[in-house]
Amino acid sequence: MSDAAAIPADAHAHGHHPDLQHHFDSLEQQHEAATLGMWLFLVTEVLFFGGLFMAYLLYRVWYPEAWAAGSEELSIRLGGFNTVVLIGSSLTMAMAVRSAQTGYRRATVGWLLGTMALGLTFLVVKFFEYKEKFEDLIVPGPYFDTSKWEHPAGVEMFYSLYFCMTGLHALHMIVGLGIMTWLGIMAYRRSFNADYYTPVEVAGLYWHFVDIVWIFLFPLLYLIGRHVHV
Numbered sequence: 001m002s003d004a005a006a007i008p009a010d011a012h013a014h015g016h017h018p019d020l021q022h023h024f025d026s027l028e029q030q031h032e033a034a035t036l037g038m039w040l041f042l043v044t045e046v047l048f049f050g051g052l053f054m055a056y057l058l059y060r061v062w063y064p065e066a067w068a069a070g071s072e073e074l075s076i077r078l079g080g081f082n083t084v085v086l087i088g089s090s091l092t093m094a095m096a097v098r099s100a101q102t103g104y105r106r107a108t109v110g111w112l113l114g115t116m117a118l119g120l121t122f123l124v125v126k127f128f129e130y131k132e133k134f135e136d137l138i139v140p141g142p143y144f145d146t147s148k149w150e151h152p153a154g155v156e157m158f159y160s161l162y163f164c165m166t167g168l169h170a171l172h173m174i175v176g177l178g179i180m181t182w183l184g185i186m187a188y189r190r191s192f193n194a195d196y197y198t199p200v201e202v203a204g205l206y207w208h209f210v211d212i213v214w215i216f217l218f219p220l221l222y223l224i225g226r227h228v229h230v
């Protein structure tokens with residue numbers, strides 16, 4: 001027998017779904033408003049990260065040799081692994097949304113847990129990347145080792161942007177994991193069904209955005225300019 005979440009029998013009889021907020025006329029209107037709100041939020045996020053990408057572009061033009069040297073210290077293997085992990089998490093998130101839309105509780109919970117596991121994997125790998133940079137004294141600040149670089153000021157700027165951009169990305173992932181935890185609890189309590197799945201779908205948009213940001217960060221920080229000395 002299907003484990004699809006059931007809608008209370010009297011909900012349709014009274015013409016009001018239990019998950020419909022009082023200031024909306026229908027679940028469809030509520031869904032459209034929530035989706036629009038998330039898209040507007042993501043636009044502000046694009047502007048936020050866009051400023052960092054513009055700073056990256058400008059400093060890369062000013063310090064091409066330093067940018068290449070700094071990139072050489074980043075692990076393509078770990079960065080590539082994390083890229084695959086996040087692409088996989090986008091798939092599991094999409095499956096979670098689909099399961100919520102069809103009202104299958106166990107599948108929704110399972111796919112959400114899978115997304116969380118992949119997200120945590122990403123953060124653990126990033127932790128070890130950061131740890132290595134601290135041990136090698138290439139973290140911007142008073143302990144930055146300038147002796148090993150031909151252009152220390154430019155390399156320090158590269159790592160300033162590296163830690164800023166990847167750190168903010170990681171922070172967004174931590175927020176996403178918190179959202180997934182909340183959604184998992186709601187799904188376990190049978191809060192989603194074929195009529196009401198808006199929170200999962202909206203959270204999916206946020207998660208996909210976080211993944212896309214990394215798709216840009218990986219080549220910019222790890223690949224472009226590597227082995228190239230202008």
